[in-house]
Amino acid sequence: MKNKLIFYFFAWLLLLFVVIGAYVMWYNAVGAxxxxxxxxxxxxxxxxxxxxxxxxAKSQLASLSSEESTIEQYFVSTNDVVPFLTQLETTGRSLGTEVRVVSVSATPGTPYGHLSVSLQITGSxxxxxxxxxxxxxxxxxxxxTSLTFSTTPATGDATSSSPVWSASAVFSVGTEDKPAVATPLLLPKSTASSTATTSATTTAL
Incomplete structure (x- = not known):
C-alpha cells in the first residue's frame, strides 16, 4: 500500500512537471x-x-499647381509681349484714344520679372x-510708376472743340519669365512705323 502511494505521488509529480513544461512552452510561443x-x-x-x-502631399501638390496656374494668368509671358502691346493699342482705340508705345524694356526680378512699358496716350x-x-x-x-499730362489747343473752332490731352505714362507689368539682364524688346509694327516716320521727318527738317 505504501509503495502504491509513493508511485502515485511520483506519477502526479511527473504529470505536474509535464503540464508546467507544456504551459511554459505554450506561453513562450504565444509571447513570440x-x-x-x-x-x-x-x-x-x-x-x-x-x-x-x-x-x-499629392493633394497639396495639386492645390499648389492649381494656384500657380491661377497666379501665372496675371503675368505676361515674355513670348506674348508683342500681342500684349497690341492689345493696349486696341484698348485705346475702343475708348477713343491713340495709344503709342514709346519704349519697352525687361528688368529682372524675384520671383518674377517686370516689363517697363512707356506709353503716350492722346485724346480727350x-x-x-x-x-x-x-x-x-x-x-x-x-x-x-510714372505719369505726366500735357495739352495742346484744339484745332478749328475753339468754342466747340475740346483741347487734346496727352498722357505720358510708364507702366510696370509683371512677366512670367525672369530675364537675366535689362533687355530692350521689339515694339509692335504700328509703333515701329510711327517712330520711323517721326525720325524721317526730323531728318528732313
Missing part, C-alpha cells in the same frame, strides 16, 4: 507570436501613415483717363 503581431501591426500603422502623408481728357484706368486694371500685375 504576440511580439510578431505587434511588429506587423506597427509596420502596417507606419505604412498607413506613409500612405496618408503621400495622399496629403475723359478718354485719356478711362484708357489709363483700363490699362492699369487689366487682368495682369500692372501698375503706373
Amino acid at each position: 507570436e504576440s511580439i510578431q503581431i505587434l511588429k506587423v501591426s506597427s509596420e502596417i500603422k507606419a505604412k498607413t501613415q506613409d500612405s496618408v502623408r503621400l495622399a496629403l 481728357f475723359n478718354a485719356v483717363l478711362r484708357t489709363l484706368g483700363a490699362i492699369e486694371y487689366e487682368p495682369y500685375d500692372t501698375g503706373i
Whole structure:
C-alpha cells in the first residue's frame, strides 16, 4: 500500500512537471507570436501613415499647381509681349484714344520679372483717363510708376472743340519669365512705323 502511494505521488509529480513544461512552452510561443503581431501591426500603422502623408502631399501638390496656374494668368509671358502691346493699342482705340508705345524694356526680378512699358496716350481728357484706368486694371500685375499730362489747343473752332490731352505714362507689368539682364524688346509694327516716320521727318527738317 505504501509503495502504491509513493508511485502515485511520483506519477502526479511527473504529470505536474509535464503540464508546467507544456504551459511554459505554450506561453513562450504565444509571447513570440504576440511580439510578431505587434511588429506587423506597427509596420502596417507606419505604412498607413506613409500612405496618408503621400495622399496629403499629392493633394497639396495639386492645390499648389492649381494656384500657380491661377497666379501665372496675371503675368505676361515674355513670348506674348508683342500681342500684349497690341492689345493696349486696341484698348485705346475702343475708348477713343491713340495709344503709342514709346519704349519697352525687361528688368529682372524675384520671383518674377517686370516689363517697363512707356506709353503716350492722346485724346480727350475723359478718354485719356478711362484708357489709363483700363490699362492699369487689366487682368495682369500692372501698375503706373510714372505719369505726366500735357495739352495742346484744339484745332478749328475753339468754342466747340475740346483741347487734346496727352498722357505720358510708364507702366510696370509683371512677366512670367525672369530675364537675366535689362533687355530692350521689339515694339509692335504700328509703333515701329510711327517712330520711323517721326525720325524721317526730323531728318528732313
